[in-house]
Amino acid sequence: MKKSEHIYLSVKDFLVSGETFDLIYSKDLDLLKTFPVPNIEELPKYYESQDYISHTDEKRGFLSRLYQLVKKWSLQKKTKLIYNQNNGIGSLLDVGAGTGDFLKVAKKKGWEVYGTEPNPNASKLASEKGIKLGTSLKDFAGKQFDVITLWHVLEHIPNLEKTISELSSLVKPKGVLIIAVPNFKSFDAKYYGKYWAAYDVPRHLWHFSKEAMENLFAKNFKLKKIEPMIFDSFYVSLLSEKYKTGNKISLKAFYIGLKSNLKAKQSKEYSSHIYCFKKV
Template structure:
């Protein structure tokens, strides 16, 4: 059981409710937790927004257009990454697959794909692309995959330790687990403080550092490498400037995004990271 943490900062839900939440820092695990955490049955209401891009294929507006443009490039990069980490194609489970774009690309490249997505509207959009998604990770018990991916999903799960345990059982021995999450120790996070868009409370229930991610998965996984997500600093900075100043477009945001990546060249603290793990061999 984790010790009680201390208040790190207060921030608000800029997308849906306008409610204020605290971020509580747990020093031992180097982890922030959103407090109070909404009850599981209440979480869905905080996703009810047309501006919640990962659940839509919206292309109109500056942020949506930029998001979709970068997404096309990043999908190809993700496909190359899983191929490299797995030394070839195989079975793939994408957890929190959204509208199914990543699985669609992977399927086209020869992967055997399955995925989960609890949001019904997002799952419907995925089905239109030929990708059928399961609403719950529990329905995959007893299955094992060569690669399991979570692209900006782990920060959303209510039961963190339970989810990590489930993920451990879903990855084959010597298989690959890939986790992408924001990094609250990045320059853009420190610059924007309570306005940093990647806090995204209360949809983001957890906020990770490199230390916390490696520590959380160390029992069953070996960290192989950490990849930067260089476009995240620009996109997050644009949203953060909007929350801070009300401006829908800001050249300053691009400068902060650039500075964040520049400083990360030496600190290795990018706005978001991709963590590539290998599953340890199970004891006989």
């Protein structure tokens, strides 16, 4: 551990393994790193859960139904955002496309869509919707896109520096890069501490602040806009309350989610943010 680093928190994997991981704070980067990092070969086993919602279209249980309901609304918001940031329709690469719903909606609106998804089950579901996905960025080497999106994906990627370099080469000059990630400086993160569901170790290997995001991409991109993801505080608080108390449905969770958004109106530290970058 470097002199500029220290253990910020120890967090349990509540979803799959029950193992405990440390979150290492890097003062230089203003971010948290999960430690130890599982080997690349071992990482897939930490996603082997029917409760890992982004790899399924299931509507089983209250949280799954809530997730799917909010997803329908957010898909429309996302396609509007990429249109506005790009000043029109163009080519789109969605990294970590999951079951392909975002690309399906974008395709219907006229976008030329491409995507990556390493999980075979999620990729199969996307294929059944007419969305063919690659497995990694290597499948698109030499190509460039008007817009590249990563919706809650960057925190999962083992080699952060390499991936940022690859993303830079794949975005057209003056093109757009849009990234959504959780914010460990939000009120709900501080309130729930080690129970905060968006830490989601070891699936989440990195935990970002606004400062970290701007600095990590500063070499090739200019940060144009930060959008809040207001529903994330409610969903994350529901999961966090479940981890903390065992209650699957909690009015307190809705209260904490609301309080987080209200506090963020002043602090600008929402549960999750969407970062809109322009390639320079």
